[in-house]
Amino acid sequence: MMGKLTAGEARLLDILQQDGRITNQELAERAGMSASPCWRRVQALQDRGVIRRHVTLLDPGKIGLQVIAWAAVQLQCYKEDEVRRFEESVAGVPEIVECYSVMGESEYVLKVVVPDPQAYDRFLHEFLFKVPGLVRVRSSLALREVKYTTVLPLQQALA
Known part of the structure; x- marks a missing residue:
């Protein structure tokens, strides 16, 4: 801890x-x-x-990055070499601004920022679908931002 x-x-x-x-x-x-x-x-x-x-912190919409998507990624098998290969594949992709290893139906959730739905489609076909070991991607696109903050709840972290 x-x-x-x-x-x-x-x-x-x-x-x-x-x-x-x-x-x-x-x-x-x-x-x-x-x-x-x-x-x-x-x-x-x-x-x-x-x-x-x-x-x-930049406002993505003001610089033409209108689409925020979350991609829930399921791998064929969750073995060390496949996990490493996937994580190395996504690490250098600028459109992926966050990547989390998660528990549940998927192994990873990616936050992807792109200009428009067509750019997200290209991202899927030109990059994500080509990652070895990928079985399924479930995408959700943001309609509007309800809350966004980078401020952490520090009262929860007091000694």
Whole structure:
């Protein structure tokens, strides 16, 4: 089991999840601490891997990526070499923005982002259907976004 967060760490992370570009000085002020200890705590969170990286979140629709699809993938057999081969196949595909190994009818669920349904069809035929060991793909396309957040529920992670 991974380590839990202290209340102070959770406070810093709550603020950073809302605005990753905040200055250390402003972060310290909003968290109610001085700048040096604030910086050290953030560095420690980065060193522990709690903070993975700093990124800019884009709106896919505003850049022409209108279709978000989930592909539930079933493999012929769930053996180590087949799993490795599948995971290596999907790792470098830019349209696949998330991939999860799951329990249930499927072995994997992929989140795929493409411009339109035709592009998703091409993705299926030109890539996914050609992956060795693939038996079935069940797709769902998003109609509209109801909720999207990258903010984690930190109260659940307190020590």
